[in-house]
Amino acid sequence: MYRTHTCGELRIEHQNQTVTLSGWVQKVRNLGAMTFIDLRDRYGITQLVIEEQSDSSVREIAAQLGREYVIQATGTVIPRAAKNTKIPTGEIEVALTQLQILNRSELPPFTIEEHSDGGDDLRMKYRFLDLRRKPLQEAMQLRHRMAHEVRNYLDEHGFLEIETPYLIKSTPEGARDFVVPSRMNPGEFYALPQSPQTFKQLLMVSGFDRYFQIVRCFRDEDLRADRQPEFTQIDCEMSFVEREDVLQVFEGLAKRLFQRILGLQFEHSFPRITWQEAMAKYGSDKPDIRFGMTFNDLTSAVQGKGFGVFDSAEYVGAICVEGCAGYTRKQLDELTEFVKRPQVGAKGMVYVRCEANGGYKSSVDKFYTPEDLSSWASLCGAKEGDLLLLLSGARMKTLTALNELRLELGNRLGLRPHDTFAPLWVVDFPLLEWDEETQRFYAMHHPFTSPCLEDLELFDTDPGKVRANAYDFVVNGVEVGGGSIRIFDAQLQQKMFKVLGFTAEDAQKQFGFLMNAFRYGAPPHGGLAFGMDRWCALFGGADSIRDYIAFPKNNAGRDMMADSPSSISEAQLQELSLKTMPSDKSDK
Numbered sequence: 001m002y003r004t005h006t007c008g009e010l011r012i013e014h015q016n017q018t019v020t021l022s023g024w025v026q027k028v029r030n031l032g033a034m035t036f037i038d039l040r041d042r043y044g045i046t047q048l049v050i051e052e053q054s055d056s057s058v059r060e061i062a063a064q065l066g067r068e069y070v071i072q073a074t075g076t077v078i079p080r081a082a083k084n085t086k087i088p089t090g091e092i093e094v095a096l097t098q099l100q101i102l103n104r105s106e107l108p109p110f111t112i113e114e115h116s117d118g119g120d121d122l123r124m125k126y127r128f129l130d131l132r133r134k135p136l137q138e139a140m141q142l143r144h145r146m147a148h149e150v151r152n153y154l155d156e157h158g159f160l161e162i163e164t165p166y167l168i169k170s171t172p173e174g175a176r177d178f179v180v181p182s183r184m185n186p187g188e189f190y191a192l193p194q195s196p197q198t199f200k201q202l203l204m205v206s207g208f209d210r211y212f213q214i215v216r217c218f219r220d221e222d223l224r225a226d227r228q229p230e231f232t233q234i235d236c237e238m239s240f241v242e243r244e245d246v247l248q249v250f251e252g253l254a255k256r257l258f259q260r261i262l263g264l265q266f267e268h269s270f271p272r273i274t275w276q277e278a279m280a281k282y283g284s285d286k287p288d289i290r291f292g293m294t295f296n297d298l299t300s301a302v303q304g305k306g307f308g309v310f311d312s313a314e315y316v317g318a319i320c321v322e323g324c325a326g327y328t329r330k331q332l333d334e335l336t337e338f339v340k341r342p343q344v345g346a347k348g349m350v351y352v353r354c355e356a357n358g359g360y361k362s363s364v365d366k367f368y369t370p371e372d373l374s375s376w377a378s379l380c381g382a383k384e385g386d387l388l389l390l391l392s393g394a395r396m397k398t399l400t401a402l403n404e405l406r407l408e409l410g411n412r413l414g415l416r417p418h419d420t421f422a423p424l425w426v427v428d429f430p431l432l433e434w435d436e437e438t439q440r441f442y443a444m445h446h447p448f449t450s451p452c453l454e455d456l457e458l459f460d461t462d463p464g465k466v467r468a469n470a471y472d473f474v475v476n477g478v479e480v481g482g483g484s485i486r487i488f489d490a491q492l493q494q495k496m497f498k499v500l501g502f503t504a505e506d507a508q509k510q511f512g513f514l515m516n517a518f519r520y521g522a523p524p525h526g527g528l529a530f531g532m533d534r535w536c537a538l539f540g541g542a543d544s545i546r547d548y549i550a551f552p553k554n555n556a557g558r559d560m561m562a563d564s565p566s567s568i569s570e571a572q573l574q575e576l577s578l579k580t581m582p583s584d585k586s587d588k
Helices: 056-064 120-125 134-156 197-205 243-262 275-282 329-340 370-380 395-412 490-499 504-518 532-539 570-575
Strands: 018-030 035-041 044-050 070-079 092-103 179-181 189-191 210-218 230-239 272-274 315-321 350-354 360-362 387-393 423-427 432-435 440-443 470-475 478-485 525-531
Touching: 018 044, 018 056, 018 092, 035 056, 035 070, 044 056, 044 070, 056 092, 134 210, 134 243, 134 532, 197 210, 197 230, 197 504, 197 525, 230 243, 230 532, 243 423, 243 470, 243 478, 243 525, 243 532, 272 275, 275 395, 275 423, 315 370, 315 395, 329 395, 350 370, 360 370, 370 387, 387 395, 470 525, 478 532, 490 504, 525 532
Parallel strands: 044 092, 272 423
Antiparallel strands: 018 035, 018 070, 035 044, 070 092, 179 189, 210 230, 230 525, 315 387, 350 360, 350 387, 423 470, 432 440, 470 478, 478 525
């Protein structure tokens, strides 16, 4: 056998045992009389020692070793003279009697250690080497443990794991589809699923009342730290349930993961807030509630005093930053420049210092009296030593900008630690959102989301006010999952399609197979999907999901290692009945 133990297994109780280890050479230290080799596998590192009296053949082979050589080493476990308390095997070392090179390695393009000297592009190109590093191996182990716990929990609660197709029909709603040409049906295309939405609903019609799968999904959209073109969902659906049933089951799953993976116990139910409340208090439908600094509507309190910026604004909002009245002019100017960034979108910022002597200092002193500023402070619950920051403009745009300012301050003040978790549910989203450019409504989630039944009459009079029977699971400002109770009545589904601008022919063409199924006794049903990659990154304390995916794409959607996407041969194009158009690749 190649090994009797792994490189993370040996302890002082193995003293005097003869063992065989195999792995990669992390480092060789030749001290003349003695040579030390750090041998690594995914379980850990064990120090090997070649002593002065060791066999000459062992010493000769050791002289040939380089980083990342694959070797087999046999020897006796002995106590280590200089113990290393930073690793589990740090009390012992293996005095070698045999050494064999199983495979040689070229010099790696970067150091394969906890903190590498390789840049992102280089490590992505050599991802198979990057994955040897401890942080990435721990990330993959975390992902495995989470998937294992998810399957165990859902199995205990009666869910069946059922696979759904990857080659499906393209649909017009949501993000862009990745499409796949069909050789057997020239001129026609499959799409890769953005989610198994219609298929899991069909499984409910089929009588599988509790379904799940940990499934790959695909979206052709602009990328960022928490997005990849292919990603993984924990996808679930249940029949004969109302919203409360769904939330209870999946809050239980979340608590199980927090407890089993992180050792955190949540005794009480997670808070729930409506979408309207989330936007009014936090300016976000995925609020970070680890810290306060909620918004205060000062619109009526600040208008009518001759300050045109406020007087013309639809909304003026303020946040109270505790204990920060001592912010310097430089710090305030930095925050002003921050809110002016295009991705934030504010035109400027007003500040009010609540000074220790009971006075107030503001950037708009000439328009407002001390009594005015005092009333603002009172409305915001500010006390001596606090700082008020105000933004103004169109309501939704200003709320969004205030959210960015709040999160920036949370980061600067250390209020968003990676090891603190504040989960919540956001409920009662709008069912529809209006798009000015196309002059039509779009589904905020998807076309199969059920409206709140008490809002049905608004479908005909004011569709924009209809609430969705939908819910999102949010942790630390990250949307980890979301779902809804589905429409299961064919007539209501037709009404939804009509509001979205579908003709009966369009609806039949795109979703006819689902509508046909609804004619044969569809049960009430609802479900939820968690973002597996996001959840892993959250538990791992990372801002990017990339390290929790074995072979991710870069921000341009390219696999640097496999050099994909790539062109295909003319013969393949002809076989698929395709022609390509010239394109400018200068932007790649």
